[in-house]
Amino acid sequence: MGFIVHDLWLIPVLPALAAGISALLRQGERRLSAGLAIGSMGISLALALCAFVQSLADPGRQVVNFHWMQFGSEWISLGWMLDPLTAVMLVMIAFVGLLIFIYSTCYMAHDANFTRFFCFLSLFAAAMFGVVIANSLLLLFMCWELVGLTSYLLIGFWYHRPAAAAAAKKAFITTRIGDLGLLLGMVWLYSKTGTLLFYDHGAGCLEHGALASLLGAASVAGVPVFNAIALLIFCGAVGKSGQLPLHVWLPDAMEGPTPVSALIHAATMVAAGVYLVARVYPLMSLTPDGIATALKVVAWTGAITAIFAASVAVAQNDIKRILAYSTISQLGYMMLGLGVGGVSVGIFHLITHAFFKALLFLGAGSVIHGCTEEQDIRYLGGLRRFMPITFATYAVGTLALCGFPLLFSGFWSKDAILHAAHGWSVSQVPFYLGVIGALLTAFYMTRQVCYVFFGERREPQTVESPRAPEEICIIADPHESPSTMTAPLAVLAVFAVVLGFINTPAWPWFTSFLLQPEATLASPSPNPMTWNPALDFGRFAEAGLLPLMLLSSLIVLAGLALGWWFYGRKPIIRADDPDALEQLAPPIFHALQKRLYVDELYESTLIPAARWAAHFSAWLDRWVWNGAVSAVRILVTGLGWMDASIDTNAVNAGFDEGCRGVSDGGRLLSHFQNGRVQNYLRVIAAALVLLAALLLWRSAA
Amino acid sequence: MTVLITILAAVTLSGAVAAMTLRNLVRCALALTIAFAGLATLYLSLDAQFAGLAQLLVYVGAIAILIVFAILLTPSAPESDLESPDSALDSKTHLSSSGLVGSLLALGVFAILAWAVGRSRTANSATATAAPAANMQQIGETLVHRYILPLEVIGLMLTAALIGAVIVAMKESQAPR
Amino acid sequence: MTPLTAYLLISALLFSVGLAGALTRRSAILVLAGIELMLNAANLNFLAFWRFGPHPEALTGFIFVIFSIAVAAAEAAVGLALILAIYRHANTSDVSQIVEMKG
Numbered sequence: 013m014g015f016i017v018h019d020l021w022l023i024p025v026l027p028a029l030a031a032g033i034s035a036l037l038r039q040g041e042r043r044l045s046a047g048l049a050i051g052s053m054g055i056s057l058a059l060a061l062c063a064f065v066q067s068l069a070d071p072g073r074q075v076v077n078f079h080w081m082q083f084g085s086e087w088i089s090l091g092w093m094l095d096p097l098t099a100v101m102l103v104m105i106a107f108v109g110l111l112i113f114i115y116s117t118c119y120m121a122h123d124a125n126f127t128r129f130f131c132f133l134s135l136f137a138a139a140m141f142g143v144v145i146a147n148s149l150l151l152l153f154m155c156w157e158l159v160g161l162t163s164y165l166l167i168g169f170w171y172h173r174p175a176a177a178a179a180a181k182k183a184f185i186t187t188r189i190g191d192l193g194l195l196l197g198m199v200w201l202y203s204k205t206g207t208l209l210f211y212d213h214g215a216g217c218l219e220h221g222a223l224a225s226l227l228g229a230a231s232v233a234g235v236p237v238f239n240a241i242a243l244l245i246f247c248g249a250v251g252k253s254g255q256l257p258l259h260v261w262l263p264d265a266m267e268g269p270t271p272v273s274a275l276i277h278a279a280t281m282v283a284a285g286v287y288l289v290a291r292v293y294p295l296m297s298l299t300p301d302g303i304a305t306a307l308k309v310v311a312w313t314g315a316i317t318a319i320f321a322a323s324v325a326v327a328q329n330d331i332k333r334i335l336a337y338s339t340i341s342q343l344g345y346m347m348l349g350l351g352v353g354g355v356s357v358g359i360f361h362l363i364t365h366a367f368f369k370a371l372l373f374l375g376a377g378s379v380i381h382g383c384t385e386e387q388d389i390r391y392l393g394g395l396r397r398f399m400p401i402t403f404a405t406y407a408v409g410t411l412a413l414c415g416f417p418l419l420f421s422g423f424w425s426k427d428a429i430l431h432a433a434h435g436w437s438v439s440q441v442p443f444y445l446g447v448i449g450a451l452l453t454a455f456y457m458t459r460q461v462c463y464v465f466f467g468e469r470r471e472p473q474t475v476e477s478p479r480a481p482e483e484i485c486i487i488a489d490p491h492e493s494p495s496t497m498t499a500p501l502a503v504l505a506v507f508a509v510v511l512g513f514i515n516t517p518a519w520p521w522f523t524s525f526l527l528q529p530e531a532t533l534a535s536p537s538p539n540p541m542t543w544n545p546a547l548d549f550g551r552f553a554e555a556g557l558l559p560l561m562l563l564s565s566l567i568v569l570a571g572l573a574l575g576w577w578f579y580g581r582k583p584i585i586r587a588d589d590p591d592a593l594e595q596l597a598p599p600i601f602h603a604l605q606k607r608l609y610v611d612e613l614y615e616s617t618l619i620p621a622a623r624w625a626a627h628f629s630a631w632l633d634r635w636v637w638n639g640a641v642s643a644v645r646i647l648v649t650g651l652g653w654m655d656a657s658i659d660t661n662a663v664n665a666g667f668d669e670g671c672r673g674v675s676d677g678g679r680l681l682s683h684f685q686n687g688r689v690q691n692y693l694r695v696i697a698a699a700l701v702l703l704a705a706l707l708l709w710r711s712a713a
Numbered sequence: 714m715t716v717l718i719t720i721l722a723a724v725t726l727s728g729a730v731a732a733m734t735l736r737n738l739v740r741c742a743l744a745l746t747i748a749f750a751g752l753a754t755l756y757l758s759l760d761a762q763f764a765g766l767a768q769l770l771v772y773v774g775a776i777a778i779l780i781v782f783a784i785l786l787t788p789s790a791p792e793s794d795l796e797s798p799d800s801a802l803d804s805k806t807h808l809s810s811s812g813l814v815g816s817l818l819a820l821g822v823f824a825i826l827a828w829a830v831g832r833s834r835t836a837n838s839a840t841a842t843a844a845p846a847a848n849m850q851q852i853g854e855t856l857v858h859r860y861i862l863p864l865e866v867i868g869l870m871l872t873a874a875l876i877g878a879v880i881v882a883m884k885e886s887q888a889p890r
Numbered sequence: 891m892t893p894l895t896a897y898l899l900i901s902a903l904l905f906s907v908g909l910a911g912a913l914t915r916r917s918a919i920l921v922l923a924g925i926e927l928m929l930n931a932a933n934l935n936f937l938a939f940w941r942f943g944p945h946p947e948a949l950t951g952f953i954f955v956i957f958s959i960a961v962a963a964a965e966a967a968v969g970l971a972l973i974l975a976i977y978r979h980a981n982t983s984d985v986s987q988i989v990e991m992k993g
Contacts, residue, residue, distance in 0.1 A: 687989030690921070694814055694913050701821040708829055715896065722900045729904055729927050733911030738919065745923050752904075752930050759897070759941045764933075764955050771959050776926060776966045783919050783970040787977040789984060815913030823906035830898045835943075839894035845946035852956075855949045860957075867960050874964035882971035885978070 016062045017074045020092050020145055023059050023102060024155075026052040028138035034131035045127040049134045050113045056141065057106035060099075067099035071528035075147050075211050089209050091147035096525045097359065101144040101287060104363050108279045108370050109137050111500035115374055116271040118496035119381055123269075129169060133275070136162035140280050144287065149198050149208040149217070152288070156194070156248070159281050160187050166276060167268040179264035186261040190251015194288075197244030201295075204229055204237060210291065218294045227300060238298045242306035245292055246313075253285025254340045255347060256317040260611055262340055266332040270377030273332060278339050278373050279366035286346045286362050290355045303438055311351025315433075315442035318344030320608070322452035326459070326593065327604035331376050331389050334460050338413065339369060341449060345429055348442055353432025356523040360515050361425035363522075367511060368412035368422060371504035375406035378493040378501065379464060389463040396465040398490040403465050405501040410461055412508040414454040414572065417565035421512030426450060428515065431560050447567055454571025459593075462579035517557055519547045718758060725751030738784045746777040760844040763852055897938035904931035918973045918983045922966065929962045 030052035034045040077091030113133060120129050139162055142155030161184075168180030202208050205222040207215060214221060229237040249255070254262040265277050276282070289296060289310060296306045318341045325337035342365050350358030380387055382399055396403045412420040415427070430450075433443040469490075492498070515522035524531075552558055578592040594601040603609070684695075728748030735741045749772040756765030830836055856864055908927030915921055933955045940951025977983045 685991075687991045688986055689988075690815075690913060690916075690985050693921075694818060697815075697818045697822065697909060697913060701818060701825055704822075704825045704829075708825065708832075712832065715893070718893075718896060718900075722896075726900070726903055726907065729907045729911075732923055732927070733907055733915065733920070738917060741920060741923065745926075748927065749930070752934065755897075755900070755934060756937055759937045761937050761941070761952060761955070764937060764952060764959075767956060767959050768930075768933075771963050772926070772930070775963060779966055779970050780919060780923060783973055786974055787919070787983045789917070789982055812914040816910050818913060819906040819910035822909055823902055826902035826905065827899060830895055830902060833895075833898075836895045836898055837892060839892050839942040841893055842942065842946075845941070847946075847949060847952055851947075851949060852952065855953055856956075860953050863957055867957055871960065871964050874968050878967040878971035881968065882974045 016059065016066050017094050018076055019059070020063060020076070020094055023056045023063070023106075023145065024138045024141035026055055026138075027134040027141070031131050031134035031138060034127055034134060037127050037131075039125060039127050042126045045130040046113075046117050049130040049137075050110065050117070052134060053106065053110045053113050053137060056137070057103075057110050060102035060106040063094055064099040064103050067094055067096050068525075071096050071525060073211055073529040075209075075213075077147060077209055077212055088150065089148060089207070089212070090151040091209055091212075092145040092151075093147040093211060094145070095529050097287075097290060097355065098145055100359070100363060100522075100526070102141065104366050105137070105140055105144065105280050108366055108504075109140075109275060111503060112271050112275045112279075112370065112374065115274075115377070115497050115500045116269075118494050119271055119377055120269060125169070129166075129269070132162055132165045132169070133271075136166065136276060136281070140284065143284050147210050147216075149201065149210065149292075152291070153191075153194065153198060156252070156284065156288075157191065159284060160184060160191070160252070163187075163265070163276050163281055166272040167265045169268055169272065173267070175264075176267040179261070179267040183261040183265050186258050187251040190248045190258050193244045193247025193251075194249075197241045197247070200237075200244065201241050204241070218292060223294060223298055226295075227298060236305075238295065239305045242292070242296045242298070242304070243309060245295070246289060246306060246310060249285030249288050249347075250313065251285070252288075253282050253343045253347070254317075255285075255313050255344065256320060259317065259321065259340050260614060263333050263336040263607070266330070266336050270332070270373060270380060273336070274370045274373035274377065277336065278369035282339060282343055283346075283362050283366060286343065286350065286358055289347065289350050290359050293350070293355050296350075307351045308438055309351075310347050311433075311436070311438075311442055314344040314347025314349070314351055315445040316344070317341070318348060318449040319445045319452075320344075322449045322456070324604050324607050325456045326452060327591070327601050329389055329605075330387050331379065331392070331460065331464060332373070332387060334389075334456060335369070335372055335376060338372075338453065338457070341453065342369065342413070345426065345446065345449070348433060348446060349429035352436040352442065353429060354527075356515070356526040357428050357432050359526060360522050361429055364412070364421035364425040364508070364511050367504055368409045368420075368508040371405060371409035371501060371508055372413065374497070374501055374504065375402050375409060378402040378497050379406075379490075381493055381497070382490045389460060391470050392464045393467040394465070394469040395490055399492045401492060401498045402501065405498070405505040406465070407461065408505040408508055410457045412512075414457055415450060415564060415568050416572075417561070417568065419509060419512075421508055421510070423564070423568075424512040424516055427561055427564050430564055431557065434556065434560060447563070450564060450567050451571045451574075454568050455575045458572050458575025459579045462575065466580060467583040517552055517554070518549045718755070721751055721754050721758060725755060739781065742777060742781045742784055745780065746773055749773045749777060761847060763847065763849065892942075894938055894942040897934060897942075901931040901934040901938065904928075904934065916984050916986055918976070918985050919970070921985060922969050922973070925969075926962060926966060929958065933958050 027049070030048040034048055037045050073093060073095040075091055075093040077089050079087040080090045081088045113130075116129065116133065120126055123129065136159065139155045139158035143152055143159060146152035146155060164180045164184040167183050168176050170176045171180075198208065201217055204226055205217040207217050207222070209216045210218045212219070216222065223238075226238040226241070231237065232240060251258045262277060262282070266273055268276075296310065297304045299305070321337045321339075321341035321344060325334050325341065328334045328337060342361070346358045346361050346365070348358075349361050378399065379392065379395060379402060382402070383392055383395070386392055408420070412422040414420075415423040417423050426446075430443060430446050433446050434440070436442065513519070591601065606612070684691075725748050728744050728746075728751055731744035732741045732748055735744060749768065753765045753768040753773070756762075756768055759765075905928050908924045908931060910924075911927065912921050912924030915924065936951040936955050936958070940946055940949075940955075943951070973983055976988060980988055982988070
C-alpha cells in the first residue's frame, strides 16, 4: 500500500474530473453525470481505504511536498500528507459522501437541474478531500475557499427562490469574514516562519523549529505572536463551523436541497473548521506555560455556542432548522472537546456526529420527500405508521445524537468531551454548559420526533414545491421512500451504533491511533504495530470516569423523559395547537423562536456599517481616485492641445514661411533664367574673371 | 623683327575689332577674314608654317565663306544691335544687354590676362631661340605615332559634324501643324 | 618684353575683343564669329608657347593647334547650320529674341 502516499492526489482529482466532465454535459444526461459522480466517489473511497490501511500499517506521518511557484529566490511549496487524522477523515468523507450521492439520485430525480447538482456535488467532494490531505496551509486555504464556493452554489441551487439566493449570499459572506482572519493568520505565520508547509522533515511551520521561533518572537501590542496567529486561524474555523458570532448562515443554509444539508452542513464542510483546528493543534497548544490562550478561547467559544444553539433549537418549527441548530450545538461540543481534551476527543465526536447527523438529515429528507415538500413540523405527524424504515433509522440517529448510554456512538464521544471538560483546570463552567446542553439536546430531539412521527396526521392544503415552483403539489398520503433512499439510512444507522466502540475507555483505539505520530516522534519504536492498546475494562475504574458516565446517562434520560412529558404524553392533534413549552413560558419561547434576535442585531448594526463603508468607498473611488486620474487626464489633454497648437501655429506656419521663402527665392532666381544666351555668356565671363583673379591673387600671395 | 610682328598684330587686331563693331554684317564678315589672314601671317612668323597655311585653308577658305553664306541666308532687319531694347522684365535686372557690360567684362578679362602675363616668370625669361624643325615629315610621324587616337577621333568627329550640319540645316518636311 | 610676352599679349587682346563681341552683338552669326576669334587667340597662345617654350621638337603645341583648327571648323559648320534652323523657326537670328528657354 505504500504507493498510496504518492498517489494520494488522485483522491481529490478524480471527483474534480467528474465535476469537469459533468459541467460540459447537457441537462438531460442524468445517468452519465450521476454515474461519473458516484463512480469517482467510489474510486476515491477505495483509495481512501487503501490510505487507511497504509496508515494502520505505518501510523507515522508521511508527506509529499513539491515546489509550486517561485518568486525571487524563494519557492512556495505545496504538498499532501498521510497520517492517521487524514486517513480517518478521508474514509469518513468518502463513505458518507458516497451514501449521500446514492441517496441524491433518488431525491433529486424530479429536478430539472439534476446534472448541475451532481457536478457541484463532485466538485465539493474534490475540494473537501483537498482540505483534508493538504500539507500546506496555502493548499488548505485554496481548497477551503473552493469548499465555500461549492457550498454557495449548492445552497443557492434553486436560485430562482429569493430566500435561497439570499441564504447563499449570507453563507458566503459570513464565512468570508472568518476566512479573512484565516488569511491574515496565514500570512503572518508565513512571515514569521518562512514556510506554509505543515510538516517538511523538520522545517515545517508546525514542527519544533518553527514553533520555538514563534514562542521566542516579540509580542505585538501585548499579544504574543503565536496567540495572535492561532486566534486568527481560529477565526476561519469560527466562520466555517458556525461558532457563535458567525453561526447565522447555517440555519439559512437549509434552503438548499436536503442531501446538500446532509453532506455539507452536517457531516463535512462544517467539520472542516474543526479539522483545521485539529490540524494546526501544535500551534494552537503552543504556550510557554500552563494552558494555551488559544485553546482557552476555542473551548469557551465551543461551550457557549453549544448551549446557545441548543436553546434556540428548542423553539424552532422547521424540521431542518432544528437539525441545523443541533449541528451548530454539536460543533460547539467538538470545539470544546478540542480545547479541553485534545485532537482525539474533538475528532472522535466529529466522526460519530458525521454519521448520525447525516442519518438525521437524510431521514428528514425522506420525510420531506414523502410528505410532498412539507417542512414545518406542525404540519407533519403520525408518520410512524406511514414511513416505518425512516422512523426506525431516525430514532437510531436521535438516540445517537442524544447520547443514549452505552449502545450509541454519541454517548461515547460526548462522554469523552464531558470527561475532558470536567478535568479542565481552567474552569468548570464549560462542563456545566455541556451538561445543560446535553439535556437540551435530548429535549428538543424528543420534541421533534414526537411532532413528526407521533401524534395525528396534520397537513396543510397546498404546499409550494421548491423544486418546481410553478407546481402546486397535491396532498396525498405520505409514503415510504424508495429503497435507494432508505438503504443509505440503514447503513448510516448501523455505523451510528457501531462507531462508538472504537474509542471506549476500555479500548481507546482511536485516541492511540490519532496520537501515534507524536508518540513515534517522542520515542521511536522499531515495531510500528506495538501502539495498539489492549482491551482493558479496568480503565473504567479510573478516577471520576464511572460517575461521569452515570451522570451523563441520567441527564440524557432526564431530557428524553422531559421531552416525552411535554410532547409525547398527549398526542398533538391540530397544527395550530400552541406548543406545550410556549404555554409554559411564552416570552422565553418567543425569544428562542426568534433565534435570540442575533440576526436582527446584525441587521441593525453591522449591515448598516458595511453599507456606509461601501458608500464611503464609492465616494472615495469616484471623487478622490477618479479625480486624481481625471487631473492627469486633463493635464495630458492640455499638453496635447498645447502641442497641437504649437504644431499648427509655430511649426506649420514656420514651415510654410520657409517654403514661401524658398519659392520666392526661386521666383527671384528664375529671373536669371531669362532665356537670353548672351546673358548667360556674360555671367560666365564675369565668373571667369573673378575666378582667374582669385587664383592669380592667391598664387601671387 | 618686332616691327613686323607689330604691323601684323595691328592688322589682325584692327580686323578683329572691325568685325566686332561694324553694323553691316557682310562687312563684319570681310573684316573677320582679314583678321583670320593676319593670324595666319602671325603663325608664319612663329615658324609654324603648316599651322599658318592650315589656318588660311580652313578659316579663310571655309569658315569665313560659311559665315558669308549664313549671313546671306538669314537676312534680318538692319537695326542697331549694339543697343538692344530691354523688355519690361529685364529692366529690373542689372544684367542689361547693353554693350557696356560686355565690354567691361572683356576689359576685365584682358586685365587679368595681361597681369598674369606680366608677372609670369616663364614668359619673362623666354629667349629667342632657333626655329625648331617642324617639317611635314615630323608632323606626319608625330600625328601617326603619338597622336593616332586623337587623329582617328577627329576624323569621326568631322564625319559626325558633317552629317549633323546637313541634317540640322535641312528643310523640314512640310507636315501640317 | 620678350617675344613670348608680345605674342601672349596679342593673343590676350584678341581674346578680349572676341569676348566683347560675343557678349555684345545681337546677331547670332557674330556671336559665333567672336567665338572663332577667341579660339584663334588660344591657338596663337599655344603656338607661342610651343615656339618659345621647352621641347619644341615634341611638337605638342603644334599638333594641338592643328586639332583645334579642325574642331573649330566642325563647330563652325554645325553652329551655322543651327543658326539657319533657328532662323527658319523664329524668322530671326537675333539672340535677344530667342528666349523660349527662360525659366
